[in-house]
Amino acid sequence: MERQQRGFTLIELMIVVAIIGILAAIAIPQYQNYVARSEVSSALATLKSLQTPAELAVQEGDTTSSASDLGLSDNAVQNGSISVSNFSGTDDDGEPVSPTITFTFDDEGNFSSETLTLERQDDGGWECTTTITDDDVVPDSCVANSN
Known part of the structure; x- marks a missing residue:
């Protein structure tokens, strides 16, 4: 009498x-890194639109x-707020400052x-700096600082 196959064995299911499980262990951290990078990129794109x-x-x-203005x-603006400063060209003591x-x-x-900060340089260019310390999410065009 032939035995009829009835489904998957326990070992096949395991x-x-x-x-x-292995795929999820790899995919979840990669997805979280992707979300973090997209948050920073979105913020930088918003700043660049104001440049x-x-x-x-x-x-x-x-x-x-x-x-x-x-x-x-x-x-x-999503996930944060934008502020501008030093557009008067001088600080309270009359010293020149960069916008x-x-x-x-x-x-x-x-x-x-x-x-994330865009600061105008003396040569007319704008420099991006950030307080984010994770090099994986900081855009190449930004410099991490500790301020």
Whole structure:
């Protein structure tokens, strides 16, 4: 009498579960890293979108005091806030200072209170610095600092 096959054996099911577990162990950290990098990239893209209007404000001598002065709407920023400073060209003591645009991450994300900053250089270019210390998520165009 021939035996009819009725399904999977226990060992076959255990092998499938083990393979799925291994794939999940590799995929979940990679996904979390991807999400973290996308948060930082989104913040940098938002800052970069303000770079041209900020340069125009510097060239025209405007004393910009908020991101909305540069054309950014209030609901355009996700997972953080943007502040601008030093567009008057001098500090309280009359010393020259460089204009900066700073993105500060919200407390609920991967980078609680970390910042990305675009600062205008003397040669007219803009330099990106960040307080994020994880080199895997910091964009190549940004320099990590400890401020």
